[in-house]
Amino acid sequence: MCMIEADKNGEEEKKVYRATTKCPECDSPLIRQDYERGEIVCDSCGLVIEENLMDQGAEWRAFDYEQMVKRARTGAPMTYMIHDKGLSTFIDWRDANVQGKSASNIQRLRKWQNRVRVSSSSERSLIFAISEIDRMGSALGLSKDVREAAALMYRKAMEKDLIRGRSVEGLATAILYAVCRQKGIPRTLEEVGSVSRVKQKEIGRTYRFLSRELDFRLQPSSPSEFVSRFCSRLNLKEDVRAKAIEIVNQAEQQELTVGKGPISIAAAAIYIAARLCGDTRTQKEVAAATGVTEVTIRNRYKDIVEALGIELPQLQPSSTTASNLTSSSSPLSSEKELSG
Template sequence: MSTENTVNSSEDTIPVKRSQIQEAKGDDVQCSTCGSTRFREEGGEVYCRKCGTVVDEDRVDTSKEWRAFNSEEREEKRRVGSPITFTKADKGMGTKIGHNAEMNKVSGRKRTQYYRMRKWDKRLSNSRSRGLQQALKELQRVSSDLNLPESVYEEAARLTEKAQEEGIIQGRGIDATVGALVYLVARKQDVPRTLEEVAEQVPIKKRKLGKAYRHTARELDMQIKPGRPEDFIPRYASQLGLSGEVQAKARGIIQDARNTDALAGRSPTGIVAASLYIATKLEGEKLTQREIADEVGVTSVTVRKNYKDLAESLGIEEELENA
């Protein structure tokens, strides 16, 4: 049986919980104090109109008293803010005084007042907030330039705030810390970027970035596994316009080579380039070593050396010569 009943009166129709008032004959609900059947709702409370006994409280009105028929009306009438996000220094909860488009709708006097309020709101922010804003702005640029997913940007932003709280940014600088966090989070979420690619975007030297990411991982207690060559395959295969069959074959080559310990001490990008070259030959999609090397970011000599070593370790030299 339902736990609620609707009380009809000449003025009100209020849902009342049966557990909070006494039931009378049939479906009639009466006040437990005076027996009245007339109730009123006000301020989130339902009370008896005769004696004032509160029979229900903390009621939440989930209905909307407004309707929107286009995006402009929805924007004007909404009363909730954006979700909490670490990509903003105030997590999206700070006060924002007017939008530029809205400023044109008010009088000149009000517009001057709003601009003055925005100026002082900005001046009153502390150095920590300004430093975090600068770091997040740089993080957004680097993530966009490296074509990283939103999840990497969000997680790196969260760790940027944590790094600032623990004094890592002050010790290493914004560029080094942002580059280190982008590199670490991208690897952790299986969309890795090479140190060279991140170093070009920050920009700092590769050696300095390597020190920064190791220091940052140690300070934030981040357990990062060694990079796997197969994690790079979808990205480079897509850039080269290779088919899914070639990608699957390249993954199989890397896995077989790992079982023979042929990957020990080799650069992941060099292994990826060599495995893609072998896979294209076996699948009949002809690409030169130079084309693959230029896309992956290694030299033709590296591709040739890794290609020969992989072919020898897997015993497929004859098959490749006949391909």
Template sequence: MVENFSNDYDVKCQLDTCKTYPAITDSERGEIVCGGCGLILLQNMADASYENNGYSQEDFMKLSRTGPASSLTMYDKGLSTVIGTNKDSSGNALSNKTKYEFNRLRTWDQRSKSRKTAALSKAFTLLHGMKTKLGVPDNVVESAAYIYRKVVSAKLTRGRTMTSLISASLYAACRENNIPRTLDDIANAGNVERRILSRDLRTIIKKLGLNLNQYDTSSFISKISNNMDLKEKTKRDAFEILKRCEKEQITAGKHPVAQAAASLYISCIMNGEKISQKKFSAESGVSDVTIRNRVDLIKKTLKLIE
């Protein structure tokens, strides 16, 4: 009788005559066999041997047992058809007739790809380029690819450019994962007008029913201060100012980037760092008038500096 075990590999034959015989493991078949009577004690074992993937793409495809992980950022989710070189499994060259047949197969495999597949390939190539420019993590790119696939399925691409839609999907993914990237950052990375990006973003949110959380203002404090090489104490004081502003409930409805820039500006004054509002405006992408208004409100409410 064959018994299936999932985790417990410490099995022994129950016959009295086989107690002195060891169990034999057959890793190729995934079985453990009694050394006395030959009874299969365990089958369908997981292969625990070393995974040798090689160092090149060709070696990986030859040696890997599982293949690369599937990903939404690939147009075919990583499940593509690969027609190899003109050699058989032994490394011998194929005949001319077989070569011709395989070349025809490659041609028809390429032709069989739909226009939707080609469009996804271009869109995700652009997405990877924006990922490099903005420095966003892989999970955000996966979320952006998922949102863009939903956009394509909902047929929202008519009358809209692929660049603006993939940029809007990336911004929505950044909002979902609380990665501080503004509309201006996304627009510059994707070479899209901010007006068009905002319009397509509103369409995606409305049609797909996305519920995007507001950005955490503290994340913009870290981003701006790191880009401007401010002191650590200045950053900590800015966090404290923001915390007091939230306690006084003067951050509701305010632009998070402007609030972060204003908190940092006041913190710079308190710590003796002379940086103009113009520089904060250029770094944050918010007008100096907006920053000045936020600064005046914070000074009046918290009575920090004269």
């Protein structure tokens, strides 16, 4: 789908396409852009969401970097990850002129060029915000399009003057978390906060403020979105992951997830699935991997087991526990033998 923006006179409309959208007919995320027909199509129901799109890519093909450099007739495309969208020019770091001779004034010109490119405090603030989005996105393993979308959203917040009275870092972090929610990328608030320089409470408060002002329409996260990543952290096999997703789906059908945190449901489902598949992980291990307390996991897994009628196998005592029990029972037996 697309988001419509009107210009200042309200006469011309501009369509900005987001990288990941959902079908307005069947709510499917399987959206595909057909470059030959110039259409955006839903692969699930076949709805043509948009048509007559212009292909902004190159009309030539290149099979290696050298061919690409030779055939390219323009510079890099516009990007929201640069404060001026990459439209300004740079002075090369090689201190030489066209003839290759040394030019002593190149360094001075480069310094003034960099100063001229940033002419206001708002641009300096934007540069800092974009650098924070890029740093946190890289630390979280987010793709380039996610960081681009976050930079675009930050610009919209600037246009609506939502930055006044709020820290740039807090706003950038909250926007990055919102974009992850929009695109269905499973990143918790704790994970985003761990790479930020602001407190988690401020991130949550800023996120709620932005959701009101920018009118976010976000669906609640599904616990199944977190299962694969948490299973990978716990080194669990594919059968455990599949079983955990099955338990989550059954819990959602029984409405057991209503009013519960999706991460706690995912953690409880993984704990149950690991026990059912014979690849048991302790509640402490699951809690460390998911960031949920052991008490919460214990409460959630008991609710799920009781509601779905799941019979869990008995836990086998570990070797350490067995040795402790043996050593602790030996004095008692010796005392009995002495008393006998």
